[in-house]
Amino acid sequence: MASTSGYLLLSFVSCYFALLAAGQMTHPSEVTALQAIRRKLKDPLRNLRNWKKNDPCVSHWIGVNCDFYPSDGFLHVKELRLLNKNLSGILAPELGQLSHMEILDFMWNNISGSIPKEIGNITSLQLLLLSGNQISGPLPDELGFLPNLTKFQLDLNYISGPLPKSFANLPSVKHFHMNNNSISGQIPPELSALPLLIHFLLDNNNLSGYLPPELSKMPSLKILQLDNNNFGMSEIPASYGNMSKLLKLSLRNCNLQGTVPDLSGIPGLLYLDLSQNQLTGSIPPSKLSVSITTIDLSNNTINGSIPSSFSGLPRLQNLSLQNNLLSGFIPSTIWKNMTFSKDAKLKLDFQNNLLSDISGSLDPPSNVTILLQGNPVCARGNQLNISRFCGPGNEEEAPEIPSNSNNSCPPQACPVSNNFQYVPESCFCAAPLGVGLRLRSPSISDFVPYRGQFEVYITSNLHLELYQLSIDSFQWQKGPRLRMYLKIFPQYSNDSSTFNISEIQRITDIFAKFSIPSNDTFGPYDLLNFTLLGPYSNVFLPPLKTGLSKGAVAGIVLGSISCAITLILAITLVFWKKLSLPRYQPKVSKDQSISKIPVKMEGVKGFGFKELEMATSSFSIATQVGHGGYGNVYKGILTDGTVVAIKRAQQGSLQGAEFYTEIELLSRLHHRNLVSLVGYCNEEGEQMLVYEFMPNGSLHDHLSAKFRETLSFERRLNIALGAAKGILYLHTEADPPVIHRDIKANNILLDSKFTAKVSDFGISKLAPVTDTKGFETADMLTAVKGTPGYLDPEYLLTHRLTEKSDVYSIGIVFLELLTGMRPISHGRNIVHEVNAACQSGLMFSIIDRNMGPYPSECIKRFMALALKCSQDKTDARPTMLEVVRELENLVSELPESDTFQLELNASSSGISGSATSSVYVKKSPYVSTDFPGSDLVSGVIPTIRPR
Structure with missing residues (x-):
């Protein structure tokens, strides 16, 4: 038998090398690294359950994309994308062993701990995406030595400490997004050497020191956003007026002093916010870019008059000069040469200044809002016919997107219960893919006039028709940032009203890899989530895409054939050797449970399959009382006469551990207004849950007149x-x-009473x-x-x-x-x-x-x-x-x-x-108000009755 064992071992070794030569094996060190990464992450949703397998690339590990590298004959991890998976735990230093990785994406999880310095070893890394976690500690100097990094996105964490000077060594970086952290200290002037940086977002941190004039030397910079830091009475460098590529300059609430710089030398400036500082002096009379949409100089101590240069700005949406010391005339010509589109608006906020008169008549069109409260001119309101501008200014609500539903479409033709909807402007019924986006630094104040332009921008980059995109909702957030929810519909077709898997993968990959190029008006975007409902509810994202060359595939086939022949010979030899040996095989009963419940749970009984089969007359259609996502529901009568409802899962719907986790959770829930779990069955590949039977059905049944x-x-x-x-x-x-x-009404059941x-x-x-x-x-x-x-x-x-x-x-x-x-x-x-x-x-x-x-x-x-x-x-x-x-x-x-x-x-x-x-009609003993009621809980709050 020793020779047989040796022959088997030799067969497996030869098999291994045959497959290795074919390039089908993941590099052993990366398999080990991924297993270590998994162990240090906590995953309540069991997203990583498949990570226990030995070969991630071949075994389709969720979130791991691999490629074949002929240089060493191995598969290597190319992408590690675990976006929005509810993960916690920490990032393992073993990440540094994934030496061929290009995308590391753990955005929108609950990961804590610090960033491992070993990530600095991944010289191939292009996207480092860790936004929206609970990462703390300082930024490692080693991250400054990633030659291919293009997007550095660490915002919305708890990162502290200074910005390393080593970050000046990132020759490829374009996006530097570290807003909403606790980063402190001086901005290193050395960062001005970054040749390709276009977005420099460090708002909402604890930065101090001075504003480096050297930042004006960044040749590609388009957005400089440093709001809500403390630059200790620093002045805005005059050199910032020479930043020829700049689109947005936002330095709100930075404790800045000095005068407003002359920014007329920035030809494409779209957005300027210098509000909530301690700026003095007058506003430069030079004319700003004709493309500018937003000027906010509010909450400073600026004096002098409002310059006439603010007239003739055709794209202006918001001019905020409130809470300053401006005096003189209120200009009445700002909107004179503007051609307003249907949705365009202009807001002029001059409140709480020293303005005492108007130049000409103040009779703006309906698109223009003027706010003058708190100025001496309002004392002459009736005389000048401007009283309507002197009331309190109300904050405008975010506009509501009108419904795209077409009421002329035939009723009940679109099964909305499964997330099918009419495609906007048509009666084509299809299931959309939902995408949550956030524009993290748009160069506009009002989105409505730009909605059509945004739709063209998205659909053209996704290679879709315009009708396939619907902006379901949008909302301005602090920053200001613009959050929106998109619905993307499949192309009109008589054959299908859903996306296929490859098209879902293509669209989601474009968003997740930030392949949509940056737009001057809309700025960079955040990917928040993908919403997969209805026919897409079982689609896992991101899908695996292992990039194997044709030669590698051929090698895999040949290696597999060689391996199969070797193993067949080995197994034949083993059986020939054992033919004459006595054998004993214990008989396994068909009724034996596949796996026993790991812990005993009080009040929950384990049923045999045959017992439940008998209770339901072999799961006869006559006993079926419902159907849900879990499977069919049957009415059963147990041997003791107890009537129960039996939920029979679809084959393979839950793994064994998941099934017992559900039972363990349900066994702890006891309340007279919850349906009680009686027991379970896990035999012969069947998974069933047994509940108390509710003879009066569901609330939905009664409301739909079934009873x-x-x-x-x-x-x-x-x-x-x-x-x-x-x-x-x-x-x-x-x-x-x-x-x-x-x-929902279907999940509220009614007992006999x-x-x-x-x-x-x-x-x-x-x-x-x-x-x-x-x-x-x-x-x-x-x-x-x-x-x-x-x-x-x-x-x-x-x-x-x-x-x-x-x-x-x-x-x-x-x-x-x-x-x-x-x-x-x-x-x-x-x-x-x-x-x-x-x-x-x-x-x-x-x-x-x-x-x-x-x-x-x-x-x-x-x-x-x-x-x-x-x-x-x-x-x-x-x-x-x-x-x-x-x-x-x-x-x-x-x-x-x-x-x-x-x-x-x-x-x-x-x-x-x-x-x-x-x-x-009855007089209520409680105080009540007319509809709608002002309080949900009346003045008399009774104690909640015992359950």
């Missing part, structure tokens, strides 16, 4: 209270707390940890999952999951209870429809007519609560505790059964036409 019995208002209110209590338990009393993530019970925790998330004062210590950044129509819009946009995401979803359920409407119907959103009706005084016209009589005051307060829960902004929504309190108040205030009814006519109820509605 004949209608729900009264009292029953609806109690269902709402029960569901809210279940969710409150998940948020505050479950150990650990849980965010459900998929609250119509007690509401929340179900389906298949995509639940553990909630962020809270400190001792009850505040969240961190948001949860995660891939978007849930049901369209119920999804929190902020979660959809930012991927930041909080308990308020569940509050939004339950608010949609409340609106369903009140109106009987679906969350999305014929392209219309329930929140928009209800808001429009309430604001028009027609609230009672949309109340579900199947509800029967109802008390009008309770309806008003319930509607106010529902709309408050479904606010777009997270901070505007109540907590689940406040929701439960208000619902308990409403239940306690329901009229007695003998309360008389009153017919309410259309004029008093706001119902259009001649429709009437029966309502109960």
Whole structure:
């Protein structure tokens, strides 16, 4: 047998070298490095579960892209992209062993610790992307010796210490994004030697010292953004007026003094912000670039008059000079030569100066806003006919993108429940790919006039048609930065209304590799997330793309054939040797469980496959009561007569560890308003969860008239209270707390007494940890999952999951209870429809007519609560505790059964036409307000009743 073992060993060794020669093996040191990297990262979502395999490139490790290098005959890691995977832990020094890596992307995770100096060994590195983590400590000097680095993106971390002078040795770097950290000390003048740098963003740090005049020598610099630092009464170097390529100069709140420099020598300047400093003197009379969109010199001590050079700037959107010492005339010619497009606007803010008169008449077009409050000229407001400009200036809300839905399209032709939507301006129904972007330093103040230009910019670089892009929403953030959510639709085709995998890979690769060239108007962008819903929900990004040459592929085939022949010969020899030996093989029962549950969990029973098969008559179609993303649901009767609901997973839907993790989580959740887990089955390749059976089905069934019995208002209110209590338990009393993530009418089940019970925790998330004062210590950044129509819009946009995401979803359920409407119907959103009706005084016209009589005051307060829960902004929504309190108040205030009814006519109820509605009338013992209510929780706050 020794000779046989030796022959086998020789066979495997020869096989290894055959494959090695073919180039199919990943370099051993890189395999070891990746395993070390994985061990030091924490991954609650199990994104890295495949990293246990021995050969990452061949085994398709998620996030690892490789290429074949003929120089040594190995596969090497080319890209390590783990964007937005909810990873924590630290970065391993072993990253430095990935010597051929070009892209290192760990953006938007929760990684802490410091940046390993060993990354400086990766001379091939082109993109170093670590934005949006919790990385701390100083910047290693070794990072200054990366000859191919083009994008250096470390913003939104906790990096401290000085900027290393070694960074002046980065000959290829174009993007230097380190804003929103704690970097301190002097900006090294040596950085002026960077020949290709175009974006220098260091705003929101602790920089001090002086502004180096040498920065004006950067030959390619387009954006210099250093807001919110402290340059210790430094002056703005006059040499900055000679930066011929500069597009944006932003030095807001930098503790600068001296005068405003003459910047007329910058021919393409688009954006100037020198606000919130201590600048003195007058504004230079020289004319700025005719392309400029924004001039902000507010909150200084600038004196003199407003120069006439501010006239004749055709692209100007915002001129802010408020809170200075400007005197003399208010110019009335700034807009005279401007041709305003439909959406273009101009804002002139001259508030709180010493302006005493006007030059000519002040009669601007409707596109122009003038603010003059706090000037002596306002004392003569009526005399000069300018009183309308002397009131308080209101901050403008971010404009709302109009809906692209085409109401002329045939109803119900587009299955919106699976994230299919009508392509804008057509009735072609398709599933879009969602992309979250942020323009980190745009050179405009108002996006609306540039929307069309932006759409052309994106689609041309993605090689798409213009109709394939829809800007779903946008929002200005501090910086200012512009966050937006894009929907990209497949090309019109009769054959398919979805993207194929290769097209998804192509589009996402362009965004993720920052292959879209920088635009002067829109500046650099951040990739925040990809949203893959509906038919794309199982697509993993980024996909593996192992670059093998044709020669390598041929070598792999030949090596594999050689290996196969060798192994066949070896195995034949082994069997021939063993033929005469006695053998004993223990019999394995078919009924034996594939894997036993690793820990005993109280109250959860392990069922055999045959037991559940018998309970459901061999999973007969007659016993099937539902179907979901997990699989089919069957009604079963156990041998002891207990009626249960059995969720039978689709084959291979969960790995064994995942399955037991779900069971372990569910076993700890016990509440009268949660569906209880009875047991599980993990045999014969089957994974099943056994729950208590809910004879009255789901809330969705009743609202869609599947059951004949209608729900009264009292029953609806109690269902709402029960569901809210279940969710409150998940948020505050479950150990650990849980965010459900998929609250909807289908997941609220009703027992024999119509007690509401929340179900389906298949995509639940553990909630962020809270400190001792009850505040969240961190948001949860995660891939978007849930049901369209119920999804929190902020979660959809930012991927930041909080308990308020569940509050939004339950608010949609409340609106369903009140109106009987679906969350999305014929392209219309329930929140928009209800808001429009309430604001028009027609609230009672949309109340579900199947509800029967109802008390009008309770309806008003319930509607106010529902709309408050479904606010777009997270901070505007109540907590689940406040929701439960208000619902308990409403239940306690329901009229007695003998309360008389009153017919309410259309004029008093706001119902259009001649429709009437029966309502109960009773004097409420609590203080209430007209709709919408001013407070969600009334003055009397009862103790939450025991569950």
